[in-house]
Amino acid sequence: MRLVASRTALLALPLLAACQRGAVPATVTIIPTATTVATPAASGFGPRVQQLLAHMTLEEKIGQMTQLNISVINTTGVQKDVVLDSAKATALVRNFHIGSFLNGEAVPAAQWVRYSAALQRIALRESRLRIPIIYGIDHMHGASYVAGTAIFPHNINLGASFNPELARQTARATVLESADLGHHWVFAPVLDLGVNAYWPRFYETYGEDPLVASRMGAAFVRELQNNKEIAPYKVAGSGKHFLGYSDPRNGWDRTNALIPDQRLQEFFRPSFQAAIDAGLKSIMINSGEINGEPVHASRAILTDLLRDQMGFKGVAVTDWEDIIRLVRIQKVAANEKEATWMAIDAGVDMAMTPYTTTFCQYVKELVQEGRLTQARIDLSAGRVLQMKDEIGLFENPMPRADRLSRIGDPALRAQATAAARESVVLLKNDKNTLPLAPARVKRLLVVGPSAESRANLSGGWTLAWQGRPEAAYPKDVPTLVEALRKEFPGAKVETLPYRDAKGKMQLASISAAARQADAVVLALGERPYTEGLGNSSDLTLPDDQQQLTRAAQASGKPTVLLMIGGRPGIIRSVADATTAIIWAGLPGYGGGTALAEIISGKTNPSGKLPFTYPQFAGHISNYHHDNNKNSLDLSDFGAGFEQRGAKYKSSMLTEFGEGLSYTTYAYSGLTLSDTVLTGTAARLRATVRVANTGARAGQEAVLWFLTDEVGRITRPVRLLKHFEKQAYTAGQSRELTFDINPLTDLSYPDGLGRPQLEAGWFTLRVGSQSARFRYVGGAVAPGAAAPTGATGNATPTNRTPRPGTTSAEASPPK
């Protein structure tokens, strides 16, 4: 009777109020462990899920909220072994109703099919209501945990391409090469912003710009979740890591980030919002803290922001062991049971525990004690079931082996190589050192740790979490040296180890060989890593690689420095004496070919930096930094104050959005359809002409930046608002347009996500061109959407135009 009464009471209560931290519904004291009736929370779900919830026991529901690692169900307990131990799996599904497992490493497709089929058979047999397992896997740049697949460039390289189509192709290859194997929940895309080059997961991001991350992420999600070629299967994505994970104060993984709410809204929210708007079915939560509050325990972030403001309806899964982390590391909960309550109360739906079932026990106790309501459990279990239902898992739970010939399709590999070609950035090219015309090169020396390394080109999350030993990579993936030999068939392309067997540097022999060569390629780089294992305290190029570079430079021969790796190493000390520099990032299996073709000139580079390349290890900055003044005008202070401080421009070696090409582009004739925008419904069309003025074809990403000249708060010096990449034949020109929408392009969110649209002057920049225009405010159009999906009205502040600028004007470049 008491239970029925409490259900009625809950019906009358807004659900979220019933779940507020500390709100213990006194009437709910007994929760049945047998079949129950669905609670009001279930009403938002489809009929199948409602039915299931109405018939599931509490334990069965909690099982749906639990995810365990492969190592607890395989034969050895070691993650890499994709061999099911049926007894272990049976016990876990039978006793704990576990609804999801994750992980593995790259094994042949047929082995994955055997494993997934055996696991799914157990799930369907042991689950009273025949609820299938959903399997989660870290396919981060292609189906990277399946042997023989196409390994695309990592996201930081895709960001450099400024071509969202490449993110779409990556998602397509991922599902084509893994959906048949039972991989129906892909833990991608990473939607974090690459704003701190120290962060060891920097390369997993699309770079530092929210618009680039939004467009790339949304393109990835749409293809991953809607691809029809994998029918009857469908795949769910997981945008990660919600949110603010990528900007830890000290640059180390899973440490505290200090991010004001306004900045969280303006910079870190849009990529997740775009993915949610594209239909993203799950998010994975940031393991770290923001302003001292662990995100896994943050109701403000996981419910108020994610659900209420951003409208997310899918599954929120913890990251690895992050409930127990609240106790052991973050120390905001006294014990695991308390941490479990905090996480679920904050908004977690599923725990990637991933080794223990203590979560199941604690959730049950919390419900029995009345600290978690049945409705709260239904909400989370229902979201998991809804995701399973939406991807058709109930109809098609079993993997299939009749299309395995799709895996390893040369066409997908060719796409990965094409993506690599677009994803590297030519940073410096003094005296047109590059391309090195094959006809004129007789001898090419290639030295450095990445010269013959497939692992270094691919980075972490390739074949295994931290990559694998060199010998484990497919031999048909060309190394840089192999690719250069193909590109320079008439030349002697040689490589020398720069250390002997005892680890001693071989600088004298490198210098001697360099003197004999026509040019030297320095293939610098770092071994694969991710997460805490990649923490770094110094971005400076390691000393041995600096010595190697100097030894090559001492020959006086042209040197081509390739920066291969997951973060921008500081190369200022060797950059001046290097004639050509290429940022290669982590271009994947096509990287050797792409770099060799760029060096030979077969491929014209078109990448642009998706982040600000730092000059100094101690100064990390972003292109969209706040307005500030970089140098002091000393004349006010009289004599005796010599200029001190950094003598290089700002903090950047090469700016965001820069990248050289073997052709040249001219921007001209920027015009605005008007110079005053009145009201949010008004649109202003900007038009510019872009011409390929060089002698060869290329691709140019055209980037449009806006500056809010005077803001109520200090605004970024500029922000990317639109970009478009296209091919241009030699001599070809195009007229490009950008339609400026006040709400999406001129406003910025406050700390609650409400758009602030202030009247005043704006500067638009594209290439060498700039123009000014004025927004004069006006009523917000009824039903106008907030630019970042927030609710609430824009609030024009009707600022007075700056003195002397009474009318709108277009001005020459400043």
Ligand code: BGC
């Ligand atoms: C990472 C996630 C990953 C998960 C499962 C975590 O340590 O942070 O990005 O999806 O492990 O492997």
